[in-house]
Amino acid sequence: MPATKQNHAALSERLKACDVRPTAQREVVLKVILEKRDHPTADEIFARVKASMPTISLATVYNCLDTLVQCGLVRQVNLERAPTRYCPNLHQHAHFHDEATGQIHDVDLPEEVMTRLHEVLPAGFAARSIDLTFRGSAKTGAN
Amino acid sequence: MPATKQNHAALSERLKACDVRPTAQREVVLKVILEKRDHPTADEIFARVKASMPTISLATVYNCLDTLVQCGLVRQVNLERAPTRYCPNLHQHAHFHDEATGQIHDVDLPEEVMTRLHEVLPAGFAARSIDLTFRGSAKTGAN
DNA sequence: GTAGGAATTAGAATTATTCTAAATTGCCGC
């Protein structure tokens, strides 16, 4: 995986590029999300962030996540009504929810499929975004 | 719309066919969902049901909805983390969420598209179900 | 009709998230 560099300077730059103040909290939250891309919930992110910043509050984690989502550095992933998860994969992609393990996998979406999906809409409907989630089971070791 | 008959006998039959006891509450909840197919939330269903059965409790509405979902007479529709909505359209279909009005429209999915979607999955992944939601705006009067 | 398990009920409990108001911090121009 060609992971983006996650040092202080790089994180700070990414935040500034989005016109948000590069606070220590935002940097750590973003770092944690980039480091372990297992679609964590806010609570999980809170726990991971506390390792390096024990004084951070849950409200701040929520605030930071909102900011990161607003400026497009992170995507929200909602499955059913389970707690919202966060995903640093900004490419167009779908999600596969493994019902056996609870794991979520990213699934690449070819442009041609996206095009075909938009064509499914009746006249008068214009989609700005498409959410696609598969539910099933994966062979262990897949992906 | 070739609406299914919604009298007591018909509703009762549908419930019995699913091996669930045809209680008055279940019949009314199902009737309300079949009558106005605007993807109501549990609260909205509760309000509508109270018109003909003022003594029903919200917990019962939730219980009935769970039962109807279990036996496949009704589908749950979750958009983001908004309150769950309920849909009596059992055919394979996607949803279009009109961000301007909040309305949800059913969108038919050709078999060929479903097939293509399944092919998008990498080896080792098998989807049991697919959730597809469009988000955008519809010309007024569309659908 | 009656027994017994299933369904209903009101209200309390849960849980993810948002709100509030006060304290702190980053950043601009000097």
Added chain:
DNA sequence: GCGGCAATTTAGAATAATTCTAATTCCTAC
């Protein structure tokens, strides 16, 4: 480098959809 001030953080309270609990009521098989 420093003061001012808006943006951010914080702890805890508040919210809202849903689930749980335990008691009552209701179907259905006998």
